[in-house]
Amino acid sequence: MSTVRDIRCWALQDQRQSLIVAAHGTDMAEVIYWGPRLPDGTDLEMLVAAAHMDVTGGMLDAVPPLSICPEARRSFPGQPGLSLTNSAGEALLPRFTFERVEEDDQTLTLLYHDAKNGLRYRARFDLTLATGMIRATASLTSEQPVSVNWLSAPVFPAPQNSHEMIDFHGRWIGEFQTSHTPWSVGARLRDNPTGRTGHEHFPGLIVPCTGATNSQGSAYAFHYGWSGGHKMLAEELPDGRRQIQWGHATGSRRSPGTQFETAPLYAVFSDKGINGCAIAFQRYLRDEIVQPPAPARPRPVHYNCWEAVYFDHDHATLCDIASRAAALGAERFVLDDGWFGRRDDDTTSLGDWSIDRRKYPDGLMPLINHVHAEGMTFGIWFEPEMINRESDLFRAHPDWVLGDPDQVLGRQQMVLNIALPDVQDYLYDRVAAILADHPIDYVKWDHNRVLPEPDSAQAEAIYVLFDRLRADFPTVEFESCSSGGGRIDFGILSRTHRVWLSDSNDPLERLRIQHEAALFLPMVVTGSHVGPRKCHTSGRVTDIRLRAWAAAQRHMGFEMDPRELTEEEADVLRQVTRWWKGNRHWTERADILRLDSDDPAVIAELQRAEDGSRFVAFAGLSAASAQILPRPLRLTGLEPGTLYEISLLNRDDAPGLSRGSPLLKTETARLSGQYLMHQGITLPWTFPQSIWVIEGTRL
Numbered sequence: 001m002s003t004v005r006d007i008r009c010w011a012l013q014d015q016r017q018s019l020i021v022a023a024h025g026t027d028m029a030e031v032i033y034w035g036p037r038l039p040d041g042t043d044l045e046m047l048v049a050a051a052h053m054d055v056t057g058g059m060l061d062a063v064p065p066l067s068i069c070p071e072a073r074r075s076f077p078g079q080p081g082l083s084l085t086n087s088a089g090e091a092l093l094p095r096f097t098f099e100r101v102e103e104d105d106q107t108l109t110l111l112y113h114d115a116k117n118g119l120r121y122r123a124r125f126d127l128t129l130a131t132g133m134i135r136a137t138a139s140l141t142s143e144q145p146v147s148v149n150w151l152s153a154p155v156f157p158a159p160q161n162s163h164e165m166i167d168f169h170g171r172w173i174g175e176f177q178t179s180h181t182p183w184s185v186g187a188r189l190r191d192n193p194t195g196r197t198g199h200e201h202f203p204g205l206i207v208p209c210t211g212a213t214n215s216q217g218s219a220y221a222f223h224y225g226w227s228g229g230h231k232m233l234a235e236e237l238p239d240g241r242r243q244i245q246w247g248h249a250t251g252s253r254r255s256p257g258t259q260f261e262t263a264p265l266y267a268v269f270s271d272k273g274i275n276g277c278a279i280a281f282q283r284y285l286r287d288e289i290v291q292p293p294a295p296a297r298p299r300p301v302h303y304n305c306w307e308a309v310y311f312d313h314d315h316a317t318l319c320d321i322a323s324r325a326a327a328l329g330a331e332r333f334v335l336d337d338g339w340f341g342r343r344d345d346d347t348t349s350l351g352d353w354s355i356d357r358r359k360y361p362d363g364l365m366p367l368i369n370h371v372h373a374e375g376m377t378f379g380i381w382f383e384p385e386m387i388n389r390e391s392d393l394f395r396a397h398p399d400w401v402l403g404d405p406d407q408v409l410g411r412q413q414m415v416l417n418i419a420l421p422d423v424q425d426y427l428y429d430r431v432a433a434i435l436a437d438h439p440i441d442y443v444k445w446d447h448n449r450v451l452p453e454p455d456s457a458q459a460e461a462i463y464v465l466f467d468r469l470r471a472d473f474p475t476v477e478f479e480s481c482s483s484g485g486g487r488i489d490f491g492i493l494s495r496t497h498r499v500w501l502s503d504s505n506d507p508l509e510r511l512r513i514q515h516e517a518a519l520f521l522p523m524v525v526t527g528s529h530v531g532p533r534k535c536h537t538s539g540r541v542t543d544i545r546l547r548a549w550a551a552a553q554r555h556m557g558f559e560m561d562p563r564e565l566t567e568e569e570a571d572v573l574r575q576v577t578r579w580w581k582g583n584r585h586w587t588e589r590a591d592i593l594r595l596d597s598d599d600p601a602v603i604a605e606l607q608r609a610e611d612g613s614r615f616v617a618f619a620g621l622s623a624a625s626a627q628i629l630p631r632p633l634r635l636t637g638l639e640p641g642t643l644y645e646i647s648l649l650n651r652d653d654a655p656g657l658s659r660g661s662p663l664l665k666t667e668t669a670r671l672s673g674q675y676l677m678h679q680g681i682t683l684p685w686t687f688p689q690s691i692w693v694i695e696g697t698r699l
């Protein structure tokens with residue numbers, strides 16, 4: 001810290017960036033600079049002076065600070081960072097005064113108090129040197145109980161050299177769609193009332209500076225690590241400044257209290273394009289958030305039986321399917337919905353977590369033994385937070401339901417009030433009993449409807465339940481599934497190990513969803529399965545090659561009924577699975593770089609080994625191109641002056657209509673990184689709905 005002329009300044013920096021926070025006197029601090037690393041010895045007070053803005057007609061006589069918690073009573077011309085009422089329902093307008101700072105090279109904690117209102121505010125920034133990720137949280141303590149309508153994580157300014165912001169929406173089987181919103185005066189508000197992260201509201205934001213692409217330019221990105229529904233506000237003030245606020249969704253903090261904390265806001269700056277932000281999120285999630293039970297164990301190839309049998313569980317059929325899956329290369333068999341209560345369809349039995357003896361007269365062990373004999377481990381599906389009216393649990397405890405008795409059902413089910421200690425204990429006991437009695441190494445934890453009302457206590461309670469189960473079953477991996485990708489965020493991923501990205505196994509949908517999700521998610525946590533020939537959610541028929549390679553881009557699995565596979569299809573699938581297993585030792589730690597394809601029909605990415613020694617690129621042709629021949633595929637993230645050996649791994653897939661002789665159809669090529677990134681790879685012509693796989697090795 002430095003203090004001169006009554007100015008306080010603090011800097012958090014690594015090789016790639018500087019974050020400079022400053023305050024006048026005892027005022028709330030503001031981020032006055034966040035961008036590329038400033039030269040050593042930079043005069044921070046000079047920065048404060050240099051950033052001082054003018055005053056003109058028709059405005060106040062000074063510019064109110066855009067602080068880390070903008071205060072309404074300081075004439076701030078935008079949304080404040082905090083909104084409170086006291087027990088009499090009166091709005092409190094805090095005015096905070098600097099109290100003290102705690103800092104070291106990687107952490108900055110600023111503490112403030114408001115003696116009149118009996119409030120204390122704390123903002124904390126943690127910088128992780130390996131990734132450049134800044135983790136920011138805010139907390140509020142009150143001497144008297146207060147109701148918090150809004151508490152923003154520390155507020156970041158957004159750059160004014162940016163034309164648009166990119167945030168995310170989506171739906172079931174259509175996750176991770178992007179919204180591009182031009183900046184203009186006023187606020188873009190994303191407020192998620194559903195009580196869960198949701199397909200519709202992934203809590204992420206990218207702010208590219210003007211001209212930024214995936215591979216070049218400056219960009220900022222944010223993610224709010226919370227599973228209970230977020231609120232984001234990206235606002236341009238009338239004076240041109242821009243602010244970004246993140247916190248829990250409106251109305252979700254339901255009880256008055258004396259202690260409040262935001263979830264962590266993850267913030268990253270990149271001067272290497274949007275991919276620089278993506279790499280930071282991917283690495284940070286993989287190395288700092290996810291806690292795998294056995295970190296050195298390679299990710300096993302999954303087989304999940306859902307789309308093969310749905311609720312129709314028959315021992316002999318499941319054993320047959322398991323044997324075929326193992327022969328294809330599966331290493332873990334996941335028994336999906338339908339094994340408990342009297343669950344013959346989705347109208348019944350959620351809550352009754354005991355084995356259905358009609359389907360499994362001798363329990364699950366005969367199936368598990370068979371799965372083990374085939375060399376696979378065994379995983380199982382649960383949806384603990386839910387209850388059907390048609391269940392023993394509901395008949396015994398109708399009062400355990402969250403929300404009104406006449407609420408609208410979702411997938412025929414209601415949500416349990418898991419913040420009630422009795423409900424927590426019941427669920428812990430039921431799940432723990434199954435895990436304790438069986439050799440299970442994986443739980444697919446589902447969550448198939450929104451909450452009937454926003455309630456942050458539910459997300460807090462599910463974290464507690466996960467923490468208990470993980471402490472007592474430390475070798476079990478958990479998957480966060482929520483009708484596919486309805487609960488994907490860094491909060492749930494600090495308790496789980498994989499996400500079921502989407503219920504769409506259509507490889508064309510997957511290519512797009514995976515492409516966008518890679519802005520935040522690394523390969524190791526992103527489940528992707530080879531679905532049936534005719535997709536159950538799109539009705540589209542696709543070739544096994546496309547299905548297999550799309551799944552091989554992420555944590556690979558199969559979900560079709562293997563009995564439908566022709567000899568040729570099984571052969572292709574075995575080969576691709578063999579490739580995946582033979583490469584996972586490096587792809588699991590690879591960076592996923594999104595390629596700026598010059599053909600909108602091509603969705604392409606490059607997975608680059610941690611040490612840069614090799615890569616694999618996938619170019620999926622989602623539809624017919626407008627032009628006759630493929631446009632060169634420009635790569636990224638390579639060393640310009642280095643030679644790479646390039647080969648087209650699946651060149652035998654070239655169709656007869658590819659009549660010419662581009663080099664890669666028959667040969668490997670030796671080309672510089674400069675050429676590959678500037679000119680790009682010349683690929684053979686191919687059919688729409690197919691994919692090229694290109695391997696590269698640094699020479």
Ligand code: DGJ
Nearest residue numbers: 306336337481483484503
């Ligand atoms: C929704 C999930 O996303 C599916 O994969 C499957 O597990 C079903 N629920 C089971 O009900």
